[in-house]
Amino acid sequence: MANRTRRTVKSQDRIPKAVDRAMDKQLPSNGHIEPGISVRMGPVEKLDGDAPLTNGNNNGKRKSRGSFPNGKTYKDNSTSGEEDDIPLSKRRRTSQQTKKVQDSDSDMDDIPLAVRKPPKATAAQIGASSDSDTPLTERLVKEKESIEKAAEKTAQAIRAKEKAAGAKRKAKVESDSDDDVPLAKAKKPKVPIKKTANGVKKDDSDSDVPLKKKVTPKKTKVKAEPATPAKKAKGKAVKTEEDQAVEDEEEEYRWWEDPTKGDGTKKWNTLEHNGVVFPPPYEPLPKHVKLVYDGVPVTLHPDAEEVATFYGSMLHSTVNVENPTFNKNFFEDFTTYLDKTGHGKDKAGNTIKIKKFDKCDFKPIFEWFEAERAKKKALPAAEKKALKAEKDAAEAAYMFCMWDGRKQKVGNFRVEPPGLFRGRGEHPKTGRVKKRVAPEQVTLNIGKEAKAPEAPAGHRWKEIKHDQEGTWLAMWQENINGAYKYVMLAANSDIKGQSDYKKFEKARELKKHIDRIRKDYQKDLKSEKMADRQRATAIYLIDQFALRAGNEKGEDEADTVGCCSLKFQHVTLKQPNTVVFDFLGKDSIRFYDEVQVDLQVFKNLKIFKKPPKGEGDDIFDRLTTSALNKHLTSYMPGLTAKVFRTYNASWTMARLLKDMKAVGSDAEKVAAYNAANREVAVLCNHKRTVAASHAASMEKLNERINGIRYQVWRTKMMMIDIDPKIKKKKGAEFFERPEDLDEEWIKKHQEAVVEEERTKTQKKFEKQNEKLKADGEKEMPDKELKQRLQVANDLEKKYKKENKTGKVEAEGKGPTVDKLDTKIQTLEQRIKTMTVQAEDKEGNKEVALGTSKINYIDPRLTVVFSKKFNVPIEKFFSKTLREKFDWAIKSVDENWEF
Template structure:
């Protein structure tokens, strides 16, 4: 007689014929007092300050096994990668100096840094520069670190985070009290405003025009935010001044049209020209073939194209040597070969391709590699002509007309076919992304608009007129079955609306954060397992910026978030240390070691009890149920809003008390210090990038190069006036201790080589231009004459090394001029050292991620205006376009 699952008590696994069933373990509905008391052993009773990451942890092998005492990996070799960020600012001296990376050989790998906010680290030797070139003292601002640089930043910031949270909870109560007091009372169907009865419509209008509900652009830069001291009342003027008119015109131009209403209708009229398809496949030359077991094989065009996908990327060993990538590719490749009539040898005999190891793609790689090199070597004029032709063909697709207004379209190109790579250890990496045909694409366009014509011989899948959607076209890709959308560009009004709504939602959370925290702290002690799990999850999401996570199918990447954490993803180290180790968003490894509240630690022990690998820790909680609970506090509140709120609120508090003085680079360092604290306080961390050491060496060379130039300038002073050695002291003219003769000679050789390369490149460009204009190119004799400058430089260095004297350079050289150049050089060195210190501090923090995705851009604008730092130093051109709504809508007094 078989028993159903209902007959089995919760908290036990089904057992049939002595064999444990596959059904996962389910926690009991209630937590018994006995269990609760038992789990209190070794758990601190008092709570600790809000948790901060205390370690990123070592990278481990997949063979390491997870247990309760020792943290281990969850089976991935992928390191925590840094998110790509958009460059903040360029060092002021960049264009004035030659790149030293070309001058001095280094053993470090050539790695491109993904965080252009950061400058490479400088060695300790560089930091201890000579007396004459000391950088400006690093000031301590109100958010600065203590003098004890040996104390970890996380330790210093624990109390600061607790203070910020307490302050935010108090502010939430004050905000709600003010709003309650300001809410008009309803009497006899009418609302009372300021003690007088007002018709409901009029009262509504008064409310709508309140500071909170106005479009941001209407909060004029001349007004002070409601969070600041009100401006003194001024007499009403009957006539508008010319300045007033100009200000109003500017406000109207940058008014946020979407801030007025949150309705479902997004547009009335919409016109666009559809999408751009990738070019058709160009067959390989007849002499380029795939080889199988040492013999060339003939393939159908579709199969040949797929072989080309793999062959073209043989230099990407990370992918092509990945067993999962190989397996998935080979599975799809065999299916396509079969579909297209099979593979044949040169005599037309069938070739059965069944062993991946016997495939040889080298000839295909060589062909595509030579094509890449050929395109690189094209004359500049030809490259420009090709680009111009491409731009002209794509011009009609760049813009759409949205409610009679021209708006830039985002990615209007249909993704070309290829091999799916994914991020991290994606299980589908290597599968073939098939070509998208017009028959798969649905367009969204206005009813009265002209529907774009599909390519000849094709038709669209469907044409919709959905004015509640902001997409222009969509299709379903074949790898994960996801829908791809063509949307407006980041700097369009609609995209601005999305960003605005996101940050306003986080801004609204500050009104409710005290109640939410009070409730989850209380529910963390609930007898109901579901309530305790939910409360603990909210605690982890709020304190440690964990993502909520969604359920995944078997064929999807094993990425998890808080709600979907499994037994093996969490390791507990008494008394209250928790190690998280799992694949997070985009299959990127999340590893964090954190100190948690004592009750949270006890709860995690309870949730893990009687479970094993594969069992969910929060087995009575789902993302949807969590978000449903959160929405009871505030309409539209979801778990992800906490990340944005905590980052923006923290930055706001830091900037409120910040006093930033000095040069622009010094102010930039203050901003980055605040940004870095946000990233640490909110646990937005990363592992040190593989290229960090290489970048450090390059910057070391760069600063050494400046120190060498500075030393040469000092020697020129002696050439002009030898008595200066006595007046200024011999120490002033000594070679900096960071430099030695061997390095100097290598550096000099690099400078000579760089000069030579510049001359050759300029000569080649001028010849290209002459050829394009159908004139005779210059002869090699001209190049030899020009290269004499490089030879003279080499001879000059040789003489200086021998005589230890440097002749004054330049027309009208004087002591005053060289002293001026020395001062400029010291400023450049100081600036670079500030950036180097920034880089060292940022090596475990991705500032770009925090700044672009989590910190309200209006806070960066406040910093820019408050401390007179050009917004160009803080936001790249792309970001200035994306956040135009923020730049134009707030003044220096605005608060989050």
């Protein structure tokens, strides 16, 4: 399906008045308009840009996912100030609301930096970091919790930094009106590094080369220039350590607010760590386990055998093993290993040439791995524990590093093990062999004064760097895509926390500019200049629907898109103003949404899709992500498309939490919070594949509910058994059996209940006998079992009788109508709880809440909610999340606002 052909149909530079007018009349011949007009849509009168942001979903159920493209609508109805009466779930953002929030927040946006106290190092800490004689390992192990670190610099560094960033951006070529940059200027990189769209447009006549696909050879320029001013700034403001020691005692070091950290220039002064952990070396298969080729077991060189095990150990993974690309890529790579190491030998020592994938039988290898897996699983708990302890001890030295004298957790200190590359979606390279990484490929980044860890015996590192502008500890290049892999600190480290803080502060900063930005793009939606109009339209989509920027992608990557890279076929237009998005986004996750947009946006999209454009052509052929981001940066330093996602997500969450009423139990408050979380996740299109077990577990849950409903009915019947007059008193309706619980269902249900009772009895009997046997006592006779099974039999009989007579004998001792009434209440309550649970589960089956919680929702919102509603933060943040968001938990009171 993937249409990878890049065509060069390009929009005209200017939009002729005639075209504009024609579009106003909505000539059906243009731009792939679907005729179907939704009946529920009223006339749209407004063009003021306050289309809803969030999903006005009904009851939290999103029906528009997958193949049910309906239910989710973005009706552009009124924005009268009556929003307070609209139920939460139906609320949409309006520009008024935005404004309100902004105004009320304006006085609390930022504490002046000057007011904040810079941290200082304590004497103890100074001692620690300068103590380079003690081995790091030893110190790390003893190290309790080191204190604040030395801080330098000031807001100047930031400003210098931002200037630098500005210079970098300037380096990009882009002028919206410039169609004629000579092709020659667009140099191709020698190495296939990541492409950077630079906005150079190609000639109209050249229809084989994609419009946006130029790469700027900018590397050197970008790095060298900006570094200078930044460096200067940082050099001058270093505090003395004494100063710091003094201040430290006064108040806790609010490291996340320290502008010197994580701001682009020097990230650390001293850095000590122990390097990385390599995966264990390959252990050849035992002699009796071999790849079978054409019926013959073959002995492979260990290197080739290892590759064979990569495949052999994943035979259960049908998504891979049944994917032709995967198999083709794997076998191609496997063959090169075989060619290099010599092909296999049979028992007699004859060479067996492995030529056909279809003749390879990896089953024996698979089974061996399965057996090993099972063996490991069956290990006694104590042994498992010992094994784990051993591993932990071996890795302890790598788990932490010393960063400016503070002990910090390292994130991914394990070098990625070799295997088969999977990739996501239809990745062209799926199945390729991901090679084992040797120390010779690994570059370390570490303090100059620190003692670099030794490479494993017999090896050396590729390089030892002292790059204080990098936050990584180690790095290597991976062989599939040539991407760089970095070892960095864990999410709860100072450096990550600070960068997190800055991210959300940046999003909050956007509040101050959003009105102007929206006003501008509303205006530019009508610009005569095609480039401007496309840009405005793109920003509209990013702002309203939380699309990603959408960089161009290469032929050797999965074919996914974002806003700027949307293609003709990804957007369908339905009169008068409905837009249907259907494309694969990041990670090949489907983005499907049917929305209503401003008429001008609708019209623009129509123009952008105008013939001769067709399948495969860019909708935004005059726009690149860099041009877009460059434009955004002019509003606010550091503003890019991505910031809108953070802003919109947090803003949405803030609005939902703000309007929430503090009622009910903790559980109810948590449920309400989760519902808001879910709305944000839906906004960001964070999906997960429905678990294989979902349908079954749903079925089970529903059956349990029905079982209880059946009990309710039976209990009602018991009332009649006790007091026949009750039927009149309560009305016949009360005693009617729910329709869906028909006779067929009841029969089945009864059988299942009886059967369950039987197996339970049987199991218990067997277990007891086993025990008796083990104790050397006499086992119980089968007669005993029979007797016990009588309970089940009686139950069966009772049901039969009930079915026949239509009556239910009252159960329990001394049953009364009152007692039964109470029982029904209890049962009804359980049904209610379970029904909510079931709905929740169903609604959540394809929504991933975690991603937005971890990356998009300002954690301070959660902290405020927790404080305001008096629900422990533990109910919202797991231990790791609490650590990651330590800065947020410590920094706000319940009056803080996003």
